Amino acid sequence: MTPAEFDYLRDMLKQRSGLVLGDEKRYLLESRLMPVAREESMESLSELVVALKKADSEDLRNKVTQAMTINESFFYRDKTPFENFKNIMIPAMLASPRAASRTLRIWCAAASTGQEPYSLAIEIKEMAPQLGNWNIEIIGTDLSEEVLEKAKAGLFSQFEVQRGLPIQLMVKYFQQTGSLWQIDSSIRSMVTYKHFNLLEDYTQLGTFDIIFCRNVLIYFDPPTKTDMLARMAKRLRPDGFLVLGAAETVIGISDEFKPVTDARGLYAMQVAAAASAPAVPGLGSTPAKPATPAVPGIGASAAQPTTPAASGLGTAAAKPASPAVSSLGTPMATGASKLA
Amino acid sequence: MKHCLVVDDSSVIRKVARCILEDMSFRTSEAENGQEALTKCQTEMPDAVLLDWNMPVMDGIDFLLALRKESNGETPKVIFCTTENDAEHITRAITAGANEYIMKPFDKDIIEAKFQEVGLI
Structure with missing residues (x-):
């Protein structure tokens, strides 16, 4: 070349x-x-x-x-975001005006082969006592149709189900299909996948309570990052949360988000973070103003930023995979792709 | 430094597993069947046991059941590492007191992920 x-x-x-x-x-x-x-x-x-x-x-x-x-992904990747989801984000949602409408919309902006949205769906299932009667919508988007097809099928290799997924959850929510493991239909039905380029207009996706956009910003130049975050801020409810990857930050890129104390990778909107509010660990304050009443499945409308061509990867980043060892101790290729 | 006992009748697997675990800053020892592992646990209870299922003399599940009856036998985190890759075996292992389960073939990432899952790293 x-x-x-x-x-x-x-x-x-x-x-x-x-x-x-x-x-x-x-x-x-x-x-x-x-x-x-x-x-x-x-x-x-x-x-x-x-x-x-x-x-x-x-x-x-x-x-x-x-x-x-296209990049690899795995269940409960980095763990902390899922602990924050369970211990900070969901308690904040339960303490918010959403408790009346019992609706929640979550966007996984780089859904890849589905491990992140499915991990969230499993967490939600595990919180059935608190969330069982909530209408929760998880939207997973990605630029690659190929990975989305895999995500929709919910079929994972033995390697994939062993990367980050506790064994108790694996036997509870997966069925063995030949050499693969398929995630239960009750979990699959909680996630809607959509082919989407992050350079496109986000308005069509609606408004969200939580946005997961992990390991995506690192692949863009600073102006694109700024533009993406500005447009995400407009799709996020005032008391919503943004989750970035461990190696990503809003510092110097956006002044619309503020890190949540002691919660790596978790951000609240500046306006809400500055206000006073619910005793949720890490948050320290309640949303500044009542959240817009949640409307399930909405695509509400607010004025959409008009920034031109901003961003659009859409897949979880990878990390180098170590050579695998067969039952005979022979090195094997994992076939995992990587982008970093 | 945490101590992991590697129990497998394959010397190759024992060697590879020990190499990975030592890279993860574990002190390691090994046994080639459940009976030998049980004897070693009675002398020094490890922090973790990486355990094969099918072995001569005493298999992994019998070892686990016997271990959990020992004084301090609840202490080690037991991670099965086996070619028995079906839901029935996994459920049986969990019921017997296994903390995690690795389906062979494995690699360093999987071992790390599972040891992290049970709080060993």
Whole structure:
């Protein structure tokens, strides 16, 4: 791949997904896009670039963009966000005016193959005494249709169900199907998946009480991050929560969110955080003003930011997978993809 | 430094598991069947046991049942690590007192995740 070809691919990806690739990520382009080239019966990335430049290459462009943004995910990844969900966010929701309408909308902005939204759905099921009669909607979006199809099927390999999922929950909520494990239909039905580019207008998704957008911002340039957070702030109720990845922050990027004390990766809206309120661990204060009455499934409306082309990855980031060991102690490939 | 006893009749698995666990800053020891493991536990109760199911002399489930009856036998976190990969075996292990369950093949990430799950790291 020549420098010009690399630049072409980099620019195309930035424009279509917001993904920013530094020169050091050249290897990533090669490892992710060579399989696409081979699938198209091409022998090099140079041939792929020639094909991408043709006027009728929209399908191929989509394929290339999706190949670059697919990342592995796993259940209860990083744990802390799920502990915060259970110990801070849900208690705050229960103490809010939502207790009257008993509705909650959650957006997983980088749903990938579904482990994050399903982990939340399992947590909600486990909190049946408090949430059993609530109408809770979890929306999982991703740029890649391929990962969303996998998420919808709810079928996971043995490796996938062992990464972060406590065994007690695995036997409780999964059924073995051949060599795979399928998540129970009662959990699957709690999540709605939608193909969505984070560069698009968020208004169509409605208003949310909680937004999970973990390990996504790290792939964007500062102006795109700022734009994304500004638009998310408009989709979040005033007493809602934003959850970012452990390596991400709003500092220097957005002044609309404020870190929740002693809760890594958890943010509240500035206006609500500044006010006084419920005795919820980590929060220390109640929402400043009554939350807009929650309307299930809404897509409410408020004025949508008009920022132009902002962001759009949409998949959970990966971490390098160690070589697997078979029952005979033989190293095996895990096949996990990575983007960092 | 926490101590993990690796119980498996395969010397290769014992070696690989010990290597991973030592990388995770565990002190390790090993036994090649449940009876030998039980004897070692009676001498020094470990913090964790990484336990195979199918072994000669005494298998993993019988070891676990016997361990939990020992004085201080409730202390070690027991993580099965076996090719018995079906829900029935998993449920049986949990009922017998297993804290976690690893289905072979495994890798370092899975061992770390499971040890973290039971509070060992």
